[in-house]
Amino acid sequence: MESRTIPNTGEKTPAEIATGENRAAETEAVEETAGEAAKIDIDFSKGLAGFLATRNISIAFTSYQTGRLYLIGHGKDGKLALHEALYPQAMGVTGDSNRLYLGTLTQLVRLENVLASNQLANEVHDKVYVPRNMQTLGNIDFHEVGICENGVVVFVNTKYSCLCEPSLTHSFRPIWKPDFISKLAPEDRCHLNGLAMVDGRPKYVTAVCKSDVIDGWRDRRHDSGVVIDVETDEIVAEGLSMPHSPRWHDGRLWLLNSGTGELGWIDMEKKSFVPFAFCPGFTRGLALHKQHAIIGLSKPRHGRFEGLALDERLKEKDADAWCGLQCLSLSSGDVIQWLRFDGAITELFDVCVLPGVKNALTLGPQSNEVRDFITIENPP
Numbered sequence: 562m563e564s565r566t567i568p569n570t571g572e573k574t575p576a577e578i579a580t581g582e583n584r585a586a587e588t589e590a591v592e593e594t595a596g597e598a599a600k601i602d603i604d605f606s607k608g609l610a611g612f613l614a615t616r617n618i619s620i621a622f623t624s625y626q627t628g629r630l631y632l633i634g635h636g637k638d639g640k641l642a643l644h645e646a647l648y649p650q651a652m653g654v655t656g657d658s659n660r661l662y663l664g665t666l667t668q669l670v671r672l673e674n675v676l677a678s679n680q681l682a683n684e685v686h687d688k689v690y691v692p693r694n695m696q697t698l699g700n701i702d703f704h705e706v707g708i709c710e711n712g713v714v715v716f717v718n719t720k721y722s723c724l725c726e727p728s729l730t731h732s733f734r735p736i737w738k739p740d741f742i743s744k745l746a747p748e749d750r751c752h753l754n755g756l757a758m759v760d761g762r763p764k765y766v767t768a769v770c771k772s773d774v775i776d777g778w779r780d781r782r783h784d785s786g787v788v789i790d791v792e793t794d795e796i797v798a799e800g801l802s803m804p805h806s807p808r809w810h811d812g813r814l815w816l817l818n819s820g821t822g823e824l825g826w827i828d829m830e831k832k833s834f835v836p837f838a839f840c841p842g843f844t845r846g847l848a849l850h851k852q853h854a855i856i857g858l859s860k861p862r863h864g865r866f867e868g869l870a871l872d873e874r875l876k877e878k879d880a881d882a883w884c885g886l887q888c889l890s891l892s893s894g895d896v897i898q899w900l901r902f903d904g905a906i907t908e909l910f911d912v913c914v915l916p917g918v919k920n921a922l923t924l925g926p927q928s929n930e931v932r933d934f935i936t937i938e939n940p941p
Contacts, residue, residue, distance in 0.1 A: 586729035597917045603643070605900040609633075610641040612888065612898045619659065619918040622846060622857055622886065623651040626908040630654065630663055633900065634920040646925030652910050653706040653716065653756075658917040661690050662714055664703035668695045669714065669727060672923065677937045690920035691934065695926065701725075701747075704754045705806070705911060710761025719767065721745045722753050724763055724791065732768075737763070740794045741771045742836060748775035748921075757807035757814060762792050765814060767804040778925055780867060788827060798827045798834050802869055806847035817844035817856065820869040824854055824889065841875060842883040846912035852891045857909040858883040884908065 619634035629645045636642035655929060661672040672690040682689050684879035704717035718725045720732055722742045725733040735745060742750060755767035770777040770785035777787075786801030802820025809815075814827040814852060818834055822844055825836040846857025860882040861871065873880060885901035886909075915921065924931040 573852070600904045601906050602903040604903070605641060606898045608836075609888075609898045609900060610635045610639055613641075614919070616850070617917055617919065618850060619915040619921055620848070620855060620886070620912065621654050621656065621915055622912040623648075623654050623910045624906055625650040625652050625910050626910060627906050630661075630923060630925075632690075632915075632923055633920045634918060636920050642920045644922050646923045647927060648925065652703050654911045655706050655708060655913050656915065658688060658915060661923075662706050662708065664706050664716060666703075667700055668697050669703070669706070669716065670695050670926075674921075682922060685920055686920045686922040690921060690923040691931065691936075692924070692926045695728055697732075698727070701733065702749060705756040707756050707758040707763055708761075708764070709758075714931045715756070715763050717753055717756050719753055720747050720749050722750050724747070724753075724756070724766065726774075735910070737791055739766075739768065739771070739789055743773050746775070750774060750777050750893075755807045755816065757809050757816075759809045764809065765789065765797070765807045766791060767801075767807050767816060769803050774896040777914075782880055786818070786820070788814070788816065796832075797829060798832050801834055804834075805845045807846035808847050808849050810849035815847065815849060816856070817847055819844045820871055822871045822874055824856060824894075838889055839874060839878075840883075840887055841878070841880045842885075843871060843908075846909055848912045848914045849891070850914045850916075853897065854889045854891055855912055855914065856887050856889065857912045858887060859886055860884050862908065886912065 614635040619632060622631050628647055628649050628651055630648050630651050632644045634642045646807050648665045653664040655662055659674045663670040670692050671694040672695045674688045675691050676689050681687060701721060702719035704719045706716040709715055713726055715726055716726055723735045723738040723745060725735050728734040741801030752769035753766060756763055757765040766789050768787050770781035771787060772778050782802050782803050784802055786804040787796050788798040790797050801818050805817045805819045807814060807816040817824055822840050823836045824838045825834050828835050840856055840858055843861055844856055845859055848855045883901055884907045887896050888898040890897055924934060
């Protein structure tokens with residue numbers, strides 16, 4: 562479903578979705594234009610485009626299952642704008658109005674916005690993110706990514722159970738590992754997965770367990786999850802079920818207890834997880850913006866995500882698991898806005914908010930458009 566919109570050609574974007582009663586018809590048009598063999602249905606709350614427009618934000622999120630980076634913004638005439646680009650096993654994503662970093666199957670990708678503040682592409686897109694650097698790391702099972710205060714990228718290397726920085730000559734440079742991991746080995750021992758940045762430095766990580774043997778985390782998904790302070794090696798919370806996506810926001814460490822489908826926060830004094838809200842799905846991918854949490858939801862995957870407390874919670878509520886996004890109020894826990902996928906896509910991974918971005922476009926590295934999309938810095 563990669564967008565066929567070509568910057569600066571005047572061609573109409575196919576991925577602008579009307580709100581309200583015309584929603585289904587516009588969604589079908591997107592699918593036909595994209596030319597996907599597998600059908601994907603998109604539905605969303607009537608106020609989602611207005612919610613983004615009022616706050617002047619867009620949302621970036623990823624699906625490693627479909628290998629895509631998605632951008633959702635607010636187009637003209639009250640429409641929701643959805644664009645996507647193909648990246649194999651798209652995982653962690655972070656960025657702002659000028660730059661995105663994305664982890665994929667074998668690469669760390671840097672995407673730059675090539676438009677000036679007074680430029681528009683196709684008269685509607687205020688940002689065009691183009692991949693300008695694709696550093697090959699190898700298949701390290703890249704998970705989340707953060708940007709340090711000095712601009713250095715740090716990322717979770719799940720296969721080797723450590724935090725890393727890019728290296729000029731090697732696949733990666735390890736900067737930290739949990740003290741219960743005895744050696745760096747390509748064995749995904751504890752399923753280190755999430756990263757919280759605080760004041761421009763890596764501060765907290767999540768792991769499914771404290772196992773120090775190959776693939777040990779798979780037998781400890783139910784209640785062995787931990788949150789670790791990177792600076793002190795202290796375990797600040799344990800007894801969690803597949804925790805993901807730790808985020809520091811307004812003086813509190815929030816995270817997703819994915820195996821129970823809950824958003825919550827860590828009571829640092831009691832070293833415990835405090836549930837705040839339940840979401841109907843395997844929660845993974847969290848962005849916090851002012852008084853709202855935007856959460857990624859996935860359907861339970863056979864063998865990996867099944868058999869957890871989430872299954873019983875869904876049965877109790879007579880509900881099916883979602884794949885999509887839900888935006889919750891951090892004061893009430895109520896769902897304010899939402900977007901839902903059905904069909905070929907069942908899993909998302911990461912979510913980030915892009916402040917000051919209205920309607921962004923991105924070009925995939927293998928797309929037809931990127932081959933002929935040439936920009937020149939400060940031409941004479």
